[in-house]
Amino acid sequence: MTTFVLIPGAACDSWHWHLLAAELRARGRDVVSVDLPCDDDAAGLDEYADAVVAAVAGRGQGQGRGRGRLMLVAHSFAGFTAPLVCARVPVDLLVLLAAMVPLPGEAPVDWWAATRHPDEQIRRAGRAAQHAGADTAGEPVPESAVPGSAADPFFQDLPPELAAEAAVRWRRQSETPASRPWPMAAWPAVATRFLLCRQDRLFPAPFLRTVVTERLGAAPDEMEGGHFPMLSRPAELADRLERYSRTAAG
Template identity: 50%
Template sequence: MATFVLIHGAADVGWYWHLVEAELRARGHDVVAPDLPCDDDSAGLTEYADTVVEAVGDREGLVVVGQSFGGFTAPLVAARLPTEVLVLLAGMVPSPGEAPGDWWDNTGYADAVREQAARDGGKTGSDDPFVSFLHDVPRPLAEEALRRGRDQSATPMGSPWPLDKWPDVPTRFVLCRDDRFFPADLFRRIVPERLGITPDEIPGSHCVALSRPKQVADLLVSYTTG
């Protein structure tokens, strides 16, 4: 049995993972999916990691998964707890000392969005969350996800990522081919550059844990068996 530590993205809640959690529990695994203090202006990345570490407690066999902005927190947790696999799911890949607010320019994010938007008629980068984030999520579920969203404090954005190197933990990256927030070509470029690995690719939007929970769970479980 593995313990999957599921870390949500910006302005979100642990509920984001509830369908994946059900799939993992049905396979006999344990799951921890805490709410990060993302709406607390006194909390930065260290406090985000503290929240996850406290929620994990003395559990073992950890698979730490960070989605989207959770990519800045997941490695901090993996550096502090005995972790078997670290997974980023459409996750931001930080470099040592890089502030989250600088990540966008450093990775060429805006150019990647413009290039993909030119191919898909402006759907990528749309201001409509049902188009840019949730386009393959059933509408009632998408509406519930938006209802549960929270404010995102700017506090973590200006502080350097505190690790001086990537944790010495086996790392996998899951790229969502239909992601209209983080274009697939962006991660096809920066994941090999920053992590030295090739991303695994699955169909789905940025919110793939809501649109394809079984496929996400299957892939996560496969990482526990090498």
């Protein structure tokens, strides 16, 4: 049986996966939804990978392929973490969901400029929203970072109550992991799929098509939705992941 390991992006935790996790479990699937030490200034990408490995081991996985197949699903900033996990435990498939794709030696803070992200306003809004749980009292929040606003880059396709709760659930995100170079010398030798969302405002589809093609050497798969399809379209996303699992097993 495949175990779906759900790795959150910056300032997020297992709650942001809860609708997808419930959908997969209702189908009889095994799910590990990971919480990362994102508010710990001593924790970098290696410690994030340690947290994923520990969560997998806690579910009886990670000791060998005979104990189950692993599919990592890495959202957004977790694109920097998931490949490190692939170097530590046997992984059958890595799925990058609206994710950042790093190059060797590239620090996440430099990724935006290196990939030629097209919209500085969206980048500023994203940083403000992701640090909503940090010590930023008194700092103005741009209109584009307000959940439910017309320019919300994260939750624009969620019902208003769910969008508001998702924003409240932002955790404090330490800058430590973003400031350190990605430590891998090359992309891991693991089957990798990339799934982008066509209405994603943080990572627009044309931008991600170029990034994925240049950095992974393959065209991404695509679905409808914004940056958080696990909240806006959990059933459709579960269908996609199950198809990936069957393909990998075949």
